[in-house]
Amino acid sequence: MTEGNFVDYVKIHIxxxxxxKGSAHLRREKYIPKGGPDGGNGGRGGHVIVKANKNLWTLFHLKFKRHIRAEHGGNGGKQNSTGADGEDQIIEVPLGTVIRDTETQKIIKELTENGQEYIAAKGGQGGLGNTYYKSSTNQTPRYAQTGMEGVERDITLELKVLADVGLVGFPNAGKSTLLSVITAAKPKIADYEFTTLKPNLGIVKYRDFKTFVIADIPGIIEGAAEGKGLGHRFLRHIERNSTLLFLIPADAKNIKREYDILLEELKRYNPELLDKDRLVAISKSDMLDEELQQEMNAELKNAFKNIPYLFISSVAQQGLQDLKDRLWSILNS
Structure with missing residues (x-):
């Protein structure tokens, strides 16, 4: 899927x-001039239903659908005929989609299981026919109930990518390169910031035909939690990952400081993100000679006391199997 086809945010009016309407019909047949009421009830209006579909990866199919309306219920008829229910409108979305009320920005529902449904707008109830009002004291009611109106509202659909591992790092840290090497994904790679504008998913093939999913998320900058850079557009995708892989290049001025900034941005956006498992990968380590790597390793041991870390190089393909082993171990611990 190309980057332009990945849509993770749409607003829809539903x-x-x-x-x-209920029918107020009176039975009139040959030899039965006063047959009494026989008006049927009106049919229910169609619902607007949001349904999770595991075969979808993006909200692109909804990009140009700004208005979705369900069908009206049919009117009741004679001989106690109930009107047909209006046809429901089903909006299919990927797993991990959040439904918000556009006006209040409140989360209404999160869809995380295949086939899970949520009625975003209930159809109006059909009106009662005059048969319903027949009684011993009112044997010929000539009135029926009108149907209830449907619900009209604006909703926002947000996709939070479902992946086992989320790649976290500053722009140009080598996240896309790593994803392209350890998976079959083909993200855009270039030597400038914000090459990745949308999350990219890749499936990592592990030993014995086992797999796990990794997501390359656009780079974080300071102030991302307040919406700077790509801000909330990508931070929400990290919420769904069970493990966070922090990628920091070996040529960074201060590796621990960069890690602390990344951690602080996640904390300011959602403190619960700090409860996730973490692993730090020092990327571009092929530019380090053995002596420099040992020296850096000694410094990092003091800096990252309780945080696991390792050196990798996507270009030279160094330490990648060890990285897979560590991630698999964390995911299944």
Whole structure:
């Protein structure tokens, strides 16, 4: 899937169908001139339903659908005929989609399981026919109930990528290169910041035909939690990852400081992100000779006391199997 086809945020105006009118029909047949009421109830208006589909990866199919309306219920008829229910409108979305009320920005529902449904707008109830109002004291009611109106609202659909591992790092840290080497994904790679504008997913093949999913998320900058850079557009994708892989280049001025900044941005956005498992990978380590790597390793042991770290190089393909082993161990611990 190309980057332009990845859509993770859409706003939609939805409206459910009105309920059908109840019938006030009186039975009139040959030899039965006063047959009494026989008006049927109106049909229910169609619902607008949001449904999770595991075969979808993006909200691109909804990019140009700004208005979705369900069908109105049919009117009741004679001989106690109930009107047909209005046809429901089903909006299919990928797993990990969050439904918000656009006006209040409140989260209404999160869809994380295949086939899970949520009625975003209930169809109006059909009106009662005059048969319903028949009684011993009112044997010929000539009135029926009108159907209830449908619900009209604006909703926002946000996709939070479902992946086992989320790549976290500053722009140009080598996240896309790593993803392209250890998976079959083909993200855009270039020597400038914000090459990746949308999350990229890749499946890592592990030993004995086992696999796990890794997500390359656009780079973080200081102030991302307040919306700077790509801000909230990518931070929400990290919420769904069970493990966070921090990628810091070996040529960074201060590796521990960069890690602390990344951690602080995650904390300011959502403190619960700090509860996730973490692993630090020092990328581009092929530029270090053995002596320099040993010296850096000694410094990092003091800096990262309780945080596991390792040296890797995507270009030279160094330490990648060890990285897979560590991630697999964390995911299955």
């Amino acid at each position: 409206r459910s169908g009105n309920g059908g």
